[in-house]
Amino acid sequence: MQRLTDEEKLTLKTGAFGAVFMVSNAEPGVLAVFRESFAASGALADASGVVKEALTSGPLPKLPRDSALEVESVVLPALGRAIEILTEKAPQDVPIYRAVVLAAADRTAQAHHGVSPAEADVIERIKGVLDAAG
Structure with a gap:
């Protein structure tokens, strides 16, 4: 297993945190965002190995805030790249990253009145990228 560079860690973090951001943006609501990010942090805490190190260290990723489309254009490629990085450097951690994200x-999605159709659609797009990569 090779160590990840800071840039690679940030890519993993951008994908993971960005996926959460995409889902929470699918059904906007100021109060919901707090509940949702708290719920997501529990899943991120379940990470281990290289994935945990990448997601819990270093700076937070800077995500665009202007439009859902702009967020997706950053996050989905980051998810694909994260899988490529892990496949190359820590293949045993690919399933961990997929599962955590x-x-x-x-x-x-569950944190605020169950999964809405918009949230389910976003999760399917995220899953599609994670399954196609690697």
Whole structure:
């Protein structure tokens, strides 16, 4: 297993945190965002190994805040790149990253009155990128 560079860690973090941000943006609501980010942090805490190190250290990713489309254009490629990085440097952690990202996205959606169709759609797009990469 090779160590990840700071840039690679930030890519993993951008994908994971961005996925949560995409889901919480699917059904906007100021109060909901607090509940959702709290729910997602529980899933991120379940990470281990390289994935945990990447998601819990270093700076927070800077995500665009202007439009959902802009967020997706940053987050979905970051998720794909994160899988490529892990496949190359820590292949045993690929399933951990996939599981953590999907659990965080799912917990975020569940946190506010269950999963809405818009949230389910976003989660499917995230899952599609994670499954296609690697």
